[in-house]
Amino acid sequence: xxxxxxxxxxxxxxxxxxxxxxxxxxxxxxxxxxxxxxxxxxxxxxxxxxxxxxxxxxxxxxxxxxxxxxxxxxxxxxxxxxxxxxxxxxxxxxxxxxxxxxxxxxxxxxxxxxxxxxxxxxxxxxxxxxxxxxxxxxxxxxxxxxxxxxxxxxxxxxxxxxxxxxxxxxxxxxxxxxxxxxxxxxxxxxxxxxxxxxxxxxxxxxxxxxxxxxxxxxxxxxxxxxxxxxxxxxxxxxxxxxxxxxxxxxxxxxxxxxxxxxxxxxxxxxxxxxxxxxxxxxxxxxxxxxxxxxxxxxxxxxxxxxxxxxxxxxxxxxxxxxxxxxxxxxxxxxxxxxxxx
Ligand code: 1CP
Numbered sequence: 262x263x264x265x266x267x268x269x270x271x272x273x274x275x276x277x278x279x280x281x282x283x284x285x286x287x288x289x290x291x292x293x294x295x296x297x298x299x300x301x302x303x304x305x306x307x308x309x310x311x312x313x314x315x316x317x318x319x320x321x322x323x324x325x326x327x328x329x330x331x332x333x334x335x336x337x338x339x340x341x342x343x344x345x346x347x348x349x350x351x352x353x354x355x356x357x358x359x360x361x362x363x364x365x366x367x368x369x370x371x372x373x374x375x376x377x378x379x380x381x382x383x384x385x386x387x388x389x390x391x392x393x394x395x396x397x398x399x400x401x402x403x404x405x406x407x408x409x410x411x412x413x414x415x416x417x418x419x420x421x422x423x424x425x426x427x428x429x430x431x432x433x434x435x436x437x438x439x440x441x442x443x444x445x446x447x448x449x450x451x452x453x454x455x456x457x458x459x460x461x462x463x464x465x466x467x468x469x470x471x472x473x474x475x476x477x478x479x480x481x482x483x484x485x486x487x488x489x490x491x492x493x494x495x496x497x498x499x500x501x502x503x504x505x506x507x508x509x510x511x512x513x514x515x516x517x518x519x520x521x522x523x524x525x526x527x528x529x530x531x532x533x534x535x536x537x538x539x540x541x542x543x544x545x546x547x548x549x550x551x552x553x554x555x556x557x558x559x560x561x562x563x564x565x566x567x568x569x570x571x572x573x574x575x576x577x578x579x580x581x582x583x584x585x586x587x588x589x590x591x592x593x594x595x596x597x598x599x600x601x602x
Pocket of ligand 1: 283284285287296302329331333334335352383399415416462464520578581
């Protein structure tokens with residue numbers, strides 16, 4: 262079995278498998294060249310030939326244990342009828358949903374059709390990967406995707422969505438229901454096309470008020486996990502509830518995920534003590550250390566490896582690779598984790 266999948270089954274390997282969140286993307290010169298070939302970012306994601314190439318670029322360069330499908334978490338609201346645009350240098354923009362009338366604009370009708378090109382990407386990558394490399398499919402968790410749908414953009418304090426979730430719970434629940442339905446179908450389709458594991462990104466789980474964590478994070482994620490398992494019981498699922506360390510135990514228990522991505526703000530030993538022993542942990546080098554490189558990166562990487570020795574563990578960052586990261590720092594990190602230096 263592929264080492265990445267063995268680890269997600271709960272086996273502790275001597276050398277932990279390795280992949281990096283945002284391992285494809287702007288820090289790679291070959292990605293920046295490829296990106297020129299499509300006008301908009303959404304077009305890029307929906308062009309299987311380009312997205313297959315973007316997925317494979319970091320595998321060729323570094324030989325990671327897993328490839329992650331090249332797509333974006335914001336394709337799901339786009340497929341529900343809330344058109345996303347990516348403004349150059351500024352990030353994603355939506356016409357925000359703030360009330361019942363806004364909710365009515367969402368529809369499942371075209372979702373599967375709009376997302377169909379992603380399945381062609383998955384199938385193309387699956388056919389091209391080296392035999393030892395696993396393929397991860399992904400989607401955003403409802404809370405994180407909803408932050409963009411309600412705020413209309415990134416970079417806010419999530420005040421609008423917190424207000425909506427507290428004061429118009431039925432509108433919030435309506436958005437979540439749409440996301441649970443579309444995301445479950447989307448992930449099942451990715452598995453059918455060749456994805457061997459799934460990651461659910463909850464990048465903004467840390468902004469959920471404690472009193473809403475169960476309704477906004479745990480239950481919607483659990484519904485997606487259950488829907489995927491009902492159709493494809495064997496596919497391992499990793500959750501990444503970033504910034505939500507105080508809820509890790511409840512998250513692991515309540516969602517039933519096989520693996521948990523740990524952010525760099527959270528101590529891995531604390532995380533290990535918070536979740537059942539058969540839950541695989543993944544993480545958690547600070548992406549800033551990958552940017553900086555040098556002795557601190559090396560020392561922190563070795564600390565993580567030592568702390569997780571003997572436990573089912575996937576080496577990763579605590580969040581994504583940042584665009585200014587020098588590619589040679591990534592090569593060095595791979596050598597350290599592989600035990601070559
Ligand atoms: O022109 C470009 O190249 C746009 C930059 C870019 C890229 C490379 C965006 C826009 N998305 C992506 C790819 C992407 N996004 C991948 C596949 C690449 C890989 O991982 O190797 C994945 C898994 C994502 C997931 C994603 N998109 C997340 C969750 C993970 C995380 O980093 O927290 C989030 C929050 C997004 C939203 C998004 N998409 C793009 C941007 C710039 C953002 C962040 C917006 C913001 O909050 O400011």
